[in-house]
Amino acid sequence: MGIEMHMPGRQPRTRIQRKNTETILEAALEVFSQHGFRGATLDQIARAAGLSKPNLLYYFPSKVAIHRALIDGLMQTWLDPLREMRADGEPVEEILAYVLRKLEMAREYPRESRLFANEIVQGAPNILDKIEGELRSLVETKAAVIEDWIAQGRIAPTNPYHLIFSIWATTQHYADFDAQIRGILHPDGDSHFEDARVFLETLYRRMLTP
Structure with missing residues (x-):
């Protein structure tokens, strides 16, 4: 797993x-x-x-x-890609790398993503402490990094929190709504993930390039 x-x-x-x-x-x-x-x-x-x-x-x-054992392990795995975003890297490339890491996780860990989504939909009763603690702290730290990049003119102005939320939405969707996607596209295996990669990379690169 x-x-x-x-x-x-x-x-x-x-x-x-x-x-x-x-x-x-x-x-x-x-x-x-x-x-x-x-x-x-x-x-x-x-x-x-x-x-x-x-x-x-x-x-x-x-x-x-x-459930707590599963969620505890999942939270660490879910946070790792965001932790890897480096403040001293090239801003657009760092954000794009995060997008692609999240998309790969949707492909590799669809059950884990749905487990997390189910918990959130039910009001996060078992992990609210982690969302308001460890996850919130990490997001605030990375949002500050993105704000610094914007202030330096290295990426286009955007709301850093909603940027992160949008990355979650556009990548985890491919795990959480897998049946819907496959019902529409009828892909050959996981071929649609390559199409998604190209689309998302183009979308965020155009959005973020000053």
């Missing part, structure tokens, strides 16, 4: 315990991404993992604990 999980409660010690923990998280990702937090049940996760419910509860004491 490519996401480092921070697991509360009982920590796996043996190879079998580590394997079962990974199996549970993988199964939970599938169930949560399809049904959301409210629609998912421990019974569904246990069945998907091929484990009994009591065995599942040995590793995680509740549905909330499983």
